[in-house]
Amino acid sequence: MKNLLFLLLFTSYAVYAQPNIGAPADIVVCDQDSNTVDGQAIINLTVNNTLILNGLNPDNYTIAYFATQQEAVDNVNAVVSESNVLLNNGQTIFVRLTDIVQPDNFATESFSIIINTPAILTQLDPFIVYDADGVPDGTVIFDLTQFELDILSPFTIPDVVAFSYYATLNDAENATNPILNPASYALTTQTVFFRVVTAYGCFTIGSYNTTVNGIAPPTGEATQTFTEGNTLADLNVEGENLKWYATPASQDILPLTTLLVNGTTYYVSQTVNGVESARLGVTVNLPLGVSTNKFAGLSYYPNPVKDVFTVSNNNAIDAVRIFNIMGQQVSSKTVNNTNATVDFSALNSGVYFVQLTSGGSQKTIKVVKE
Known part of the structure; x- marks a missing residue:
């Protein structure tokens, strides 16, 4: 029991x-x-x-x-x-x-x-490529990779581990039949598809449209010198109905009043009988020694800027003017001091040009407003 x-x-x-x-x-x-x-x-x-x-x-x-x-x-x-x-x-x-x-x-x-997160890509506008190989067959050898930085902006580039190109959307989605030599591709009037893979294995599919035609780009020196205060209108380029752009694929036309910035490349096309040509790249440089004495100790920060942009120089800065990308003056300030602050808080986000004047010399700075 x-x-x-x-x-x-x-x-x-x-x-x-x-x-x-x-x-x-x-x-x-x-x-x-x-x-x-x-x-x-x-x-x-x-x-x-x-x-x-x-x-x-x-x-x-x-x-x-x-x-x-x-x-x-x-x-x-x-x-x-x-x-x-x-x-x-x-x-x-x-x-x-x-x-x-x-x-x-x-x-x-x-x-x-x-x-x-996969890469967030910038959609490129359609653009035109000139068939300049002497054989009017609608095909041109083209570097598909030249727009990668524009496509990725403002994505953090080190996160991207692979860019691959395809002739069809189906191939891009399935990563099949990639274009084997995208830097030297026989391009026709077509849509180019690309697949961007990040370090985490995420991928994004994008595309851009191209048109191959027989209109030659304008003629002019690919590197030209300028004087501070010059604009696109001062560059020496020959062609019909010229249009200026900030990038090889941008569709935003720059006005002729756009101030030239040292070391910048601008792109110009011509339009003949309603057909726009490919673009000629023109890089502008100040001659050595120009404005060197007046702006030898120039410094500025921050860039990009949110609110206040600070400029310092060994010589007194007489005045500061701000222009938008359309060449329109949006702000001006008399300084007469070696230090100056510029208020960007009321301006919209975008690219601006800050023009400094000192003792009769000028210098233009490209500034991005966040």
Whole structure:
């Protein structure tokens, strides 16, 4: 009788060892489930099931996922759609492994959701390429890679590990049949597709449209000197209906009143019978020694600027003028001091040109307003 009582008591207070739950791995995916990069993604949590079971028989245990540790312990509010759940970057998921026969016998673990961001690309406007090889066949050898910096801006370039090019959208999406020599490609009037892969394995598909025609670009020296205060109108280029641009592919026409900035390359096309040509690049440089004495100790910061732009010079700065990219003066200030501050707070974001005057000499600085 005593032995039976002891057996009953032992059975009533038996303690079961927790299941030997395995450590789940953090789930790392890319935010590529929609056209909006929002730090969210559809996640399949069940990819961790094998690790969680840690060799245990799946017929003997249930696996459930929860948003908090307490919910996992209490076994309430489990995630319903385990293989198709919308989660946020950095979110922690808690998992409960439960013995089917003994539901009070369970163990918990956790893991993180890491959602990486694909490259955000700048869409290039359609552009024209001149067929200058002497064979009017509508094909020109072209360097597809020359626009990569424009396409990636303002994405952090070191995060990008691969740029590949394709003739069709289907090939770009599936990374099949890449163009083998994109720096020397037989380009026709077509759409060029490209695939940008980041260090995290995320990818983005982009494209640009090209037209190959037989209109020659304007003629002129590819490198020209200028004097401070000169504009695009002062450059020596010959052609019909000239149009100036800031980049090889931009569609924003620069006015002839645009101030020239030392070391900058401007691009000019001509339009003949309604057809625009490819563009001639013209790099402008100040002659050596120009404005050297008056601006020998020039310094300025910050660039880009949010509110206040500070300029310092060994010689007194007489005046400061600010021009927008259209060549319009948007601000002016008399200084008569070796130090000057310029207020950018009321200006819209974009590129501006700060023109400094000192003792009859001028110097123009390209400044970006955030």
